[in-house]
Amino acid sequence: MEQNVPYKIYLDESELPKAWYNLRADMKNKPAPLLNPGTLQPMTFDELTPVFCEDLVRQELDDTTRFFEIPEEIRQFYKMYRPSPLTRAYFLEKALGTPAKIYYKFEGNNTSGSHKLNSAVAQAYYAKKQGLRGVTTETGAGQWGTALSMACSYFGLDCQVYMVKVSYEQKPFRREVMRTYGASVTPSPSEGTAVGRKILQEHPGTSGSLGCAISEAVEAATSAPGYRYVLGSVLNQVLLHQSIIGLEAKAALDKYGVQPDIIIGCAGGGSNLGGLISPFMGEKIQGKADYRFIAVEPASCPSFTRGKYAYDFCDTGMVCPLSKMYTLGSGFIPSANHAGGLRYHGMSSVLSQLYHDGLMEARSVEQTKVFEAAQLFARVEGTLPAPESSHAIRAAIDEALRCKEAGEEKTILFGLTGTGYFDMTAYQKFNDGQMSDYIPTDEELAASLAKLPKVEA
């Protein structure tokens, strides 16, 4: 069968999915609801709509509707870069000498450089539909901010991005891409918000964090008329939009009669992993097929593998709702690793529930090993991967090498979320042999987890 599989499978435009798949509808144990941090009661539609767009809140709260039709305007936009290619990694298989068959779904074939655009365009569309003037958000590594600025430019929305200060300074080129798309980019923490001023007062000279930028963006959205806040990961709505990754991957594999044994994705907040596995996980839950799912996270920010499944704040400023998730504590600051997209202290509540229920595995990897995999992949497959994506590459290679030892012809699918063109400082460190690994001590984690809010689950 496989000799008929081309290097790249491009679905036709007509095969672009017409609906997103809401995995929650098929989950036996639903993910826990967001809680109001004041009342500790589930957040209601009315409580969420001052912060988020109405249609997005509907999607956020709906755990029974199986499919959401993708509006025509969004499908038009998707045609710029979708269906995205599914690649058979023939070159990598040969380099490894493995009998395993490796596939990857590549989401970096757009200027934002990652899968983030899939949800950005949806969120911008609903904001426009609601008649808003603009949206605010935060960005760390910059993929999400870039994606959102592209989407806002398309729909004619104002886009205000709070960029973690250290990234703002280290990644001026990311910032310029956003500016090219008309976004305004503010280093966070900033003097422009109350929460920013407070953080600056308490921590003068801080280089910022994602949790802190979230707090600022939320304040900016709720204090200006006609603005709402949007978020690129963690939320249920984001996983819903990102299901297009898995739907396309499955359609492409089905076309060639291929069924994966193992599905691998990197996990920061869960947007890519959740999207990639959704339709496959749905089949597993319904007993229609069996798959192994592996979430790969950095050893420096190991929320699945060393965190606690508990209610926690989504942001540092503690202005956001509480979410039940695997968390390292909202005060946890990961060491300076080179995968900005995987430095979040928590995890999607959908994925957290699936992991808690034993439907998914997780492992953590150290960044030098990740960059070794990235370099090999770049050299043989010709695409320079993002550090985040390279976590999945590392695990895929490890699984393929196990197949080699065992002589097993397993089929592996992984998510190649993006390209690393804006991460060359990290590659330079690796090329110069100056990259090191950072693993939090048990004491550090215990101290951070001791500060979790007291909530009866």
Place this chain on the structure above:
Amino acid sequence: MEQNVPYKIYLDESELPKAWYNLRADMKNKPAPLLNPGTLQPMTFDELTPVFCEDLVRQELDDTTRFFEIPEEIRQFYKMYRPSPLTRAYFLEKALGTPAKIYYKFEGNNTSGSHKLNSAVAQAYYAKKQGLRGVTTETGAGQWGTALSMACSYFGLDCQVYMVKVSYEQKPFRREVMRTYGASVTPSPSEGTAVGRKILQEHPGTSGSLGCAISEAVEAATSAPGYRYVLGSVLNQVLLHQSIIGLEAKAALDKYGVQPDIIIGCAGGGSNLGGLISPFMGEKIQGKADYRFIAVEPASCPSFTRGKYAYDFCDTGMVCPLSKMYTLGSGFIPSANHAGGLRYHGMSSVLSQLYHDGLMEARSVEQTKVFEAAQLFARVEGTLPAPESSHAIRAAIDEALRCKEAGEEKTILFGLTGTGYFDMTAYQKFNDGQMSDYIPTDEELAASLAKLPKVEA
């Protein structure tokens, strides 16, 4: 008909061309031969093989064989990123409100970020086939050096890149991509070659030039056993390899019954333009179809529009053969514009002959106008273009706006040679409103052209 054209046309892997097309075979007036600068006689096979690989010299000198079969190993490599997409620019058409139909062939969907990989892999393959240890080359903007390092990594060849010093310093990330692929990158001029030392002595503190880096790379290749020099543009062999762009574009258009009226490409040394137009120009020469061809060059380096058609040196050090071409003089140093790939003083001899014979038009554009076009394109088509490619975008937009005025439904095809992810310094200048234009004065050009070598054509 056109409503059936999708946003992106992806040919199947099986539709990948099996042979390169040698336009020279169909040219009535053949391009003038390279001359030995000492004897002023046409360069022979034996004179060229100490510098270039044997099979490549055969291709260079052959102006009668119409098709060269693409070796299977190269076709395998091409499958990493080819056939490349042909996009119908529906979004751009809508933004312009033009009745014109615009298509672009996108060559930036690979990590080198441009079409340069098409020839790099061919040149590396023939070097490997000849049993060489490695190759040397120069790079300015960095696309060619990146492409060559990818190709050399694939075939296990050593790759030595002389990078124009100003680019080496301003574009450290380009350099790191090359290093990730295992290439060694030396800022030029360097102390490692005789010509480099000479240039450094005469011009202390110089930031280098492409012509100077060529001289160094040629010296490095000819003074080390098992090495040859390779070049990413200008040469006949490069246009031959790049014909794959035009062949695929034509196959994709033919599939949908579309015939372009106007074909536009940016022109530095001519590698992309020559490749894009080849099969169409062949038809025009043979009277099978008519097309308008437009070469677009920067106003700061206007070899077609203000240069002289004459024999000139290909490099500053005057160690290379003489080529008959439109040239500004081998000593011409263009002002610091932001399209490093279009800063060469000369032009492909094939394209020069075609232009001389009136088969092609040329125009020059100023860079602020180019970046205006680039910004619009990025915003509506979702791809952040390279400054070089944006010259073609500028001309395509201008033609589409003319169609709008005249109410004409012309079909325009242009080459989108690459992405601008490593050109954000230029975009920043534009975003900050600090970009200016540089146009050489008549006196400057006359002074440079006065130094052309005296050769009877």
